[in-house]
Amino acid sequence: MMGLIAQPECVYQEVEGQFVGALPRVAARPDFRQELASNLALVAQHKSSGMVVSQPHPYVPGVLVGVAAGALATSAAIVVLVLRSRIERRVSV
Amino acid sequence: MTDRDEALEIKAAQEDPNAFAVLYERYVDRIYSYIYHRVGNVYEAEDLTSRTFFRALSHLDGYVDKGYPFSAWLYRIAHNLVANWYRDRGRKPVVSLETLVIGSPPEEHPEVVTQGEDDRRFLQEVIGEIDPLRQELLVLKFAEGLSNAEIGQILGRSEGAIKSLYHRTLLQLRKQMRERGIEFDAES
Numbered sequence: 001m002m003g004l005i006a007q008p009e010c011v012y013q014e015v016e017g018q019f020v021g022a023l024p025r026v027a028a029r030p031d032f033r034q035e036l037a038s039n040l041a042l043v044a045q046h047k048s049s050g051m052v053v054s055q056p057h058p059y060v061p062g063v064l065v066g067v068a069a070g071a072l073a074t075s076a077a078i079v080v081l082v083l084r085s086r087i088e089r090r091v092s093v
Numbered sequence: 094m095t096d097r098d099e100a101l102e103i104k105a106a107q108e109d110p111n112a113f114a115v116l117y118e119r120y121v122d123r124i125y126s127y128i129y130h131r132v133g134n135v136y137e138a139e140d141l142t143s144r145t146f147f148r149a150l151s152h153l154d155g156y157v158d159k160g161y162p163f164s165a166w167l168y169r170i171a172h173n174l175v176a177n178w179y180r181d182r183g184r185k186p187v188v189s190l191e192t193l194v195i196g197s198p199p200e201e202h203p204e205v206v207t208q209g210e211d212d213r214r215f216l217q218e219v220i221g222e223i224d225p226l227r228q229e230l231l232v233l234k235f236a237e238g239l240s241n242a243e244i245g246q247i248l249g250r251s252e253g254a255i256k257s258l259y260h261r262t263l264l265q266l267r268k269q270m271r272e273r274g275i276e277f278d279a280e281s
Contacts, residue, residue, distance in 0.1 A: 015263040018270070022216035023236040028125035032139050040117055040146055044110035047150070061181075 099163055106153055113150050120164055121146070123237060124171050130232040131175045141178060145171045165246040168233070172247050219269050227262040234259065 105112040124145055129138040148170050156166060220231055226248070233244045241255040248255070270276075 011267070012260055012263050015267045015270075019216055019220065019231070019263075019266060020235050022213055022220060023130060023232055024213075025123070025126045025236050026129050027122045028139070028142065029135075032142075033121055036121070036139075036143050036146065037114065037117060039143070040150060041111065041114060043147065043150060044113055047110040 096162075100158060103153075103156065103158070103163055107156070110150060110153070113153065116149075116163065117146055120167055123164065124167055127168060127232060127237055128171055128175060130236055131229065132178065137178070141171065141174050144174050148174070159246075161243060161246045165239075165243045168237070168239075168243075168247045172229075219266060219273070222269060223262065223265055227258065227265070230255070230258060230262060 102112065102115050106116060121142065125138060125142045128141045128145070129135065132138055132141065145167060149167055152170075156163075220228060229248070230244060233239045233247065239247075241259065242252045244250075245252045245255045250258075
């Protein structure tokens with residue numbers, strides 16, 4: 001049961017010392033920083049003038065809902081057509 | 094920069110959104126670095142960084158100082174956006190650390206490609222084998238230099254729980270290093 005038995009602090013420090021440099025901090029591209037700063041400034045101006053700030057929404061969920069609704073409507077239409085053709089066949093017999 | 098100074102800057106930004114630029118300039122690299130280490134892709138990291146700051150700006154009115162640094166609030170927003178990003182794409186929330194820094198073109202982050210790159214690659218491979226929560230903890234600890242209390246605030250856990258998790262993570266890393274035939278001085 002690793003972790004339940006108290007370890008000497010030096011054990012943690014030793015491992016920590018090994019790994020601490022494994023994940024260096026990285027900086028954003030200057031172009032990106034500048035562009036985002038400009039966009040935020042624009043949004044801030046709109047916000048201070050009373051406009052509602054909204055984030056761009058990903059279109060993927062909308063597409064999925066549309067496809068699902070389309071598939072449902074198609075299935076319903078097929079069921080109706082099948083039932084109708086069966087009824088017509090019975091009537092003609 | 095004292096906590097009081099920053100509190101005044103936040104208040105100023107709440108009253109005038111144009112003052113948010115000061116906070117943005119201070120934290121954009123830290124938030125970007127955190128997200129970059131989580132998603133391992135410059136373009137996704139830039140997109141999620143943008144979303145983090147847009148969301149921060151739009152929700153700034155609701156920000157309340159609970160005794161944690163403002164940065165913890167920003168990291169929390171970033172943490173949630175990254176989680177949603179994984180969920181929306183049906184990806185496993187695994188930080189593939191072995192392909193993160195190493196997989197990026199050297200010209201994007203030349204500071205990463207330095208001496209000792211082999212050692213770093215090896216250590217990242219070891220980190221890449223542990224579970225995602227522990228990987229995130231290591232990113233916040235090592236890359237961002239946050240305290241246990243700040244990490245607890247971001248991950249929604251107590252300071253004590255983070256400390257305990259951190260120790261268990263270090264022991265797991267030691268175990269995995271041992272399995273690769275690497276021993277530590279403290280054990281001898």
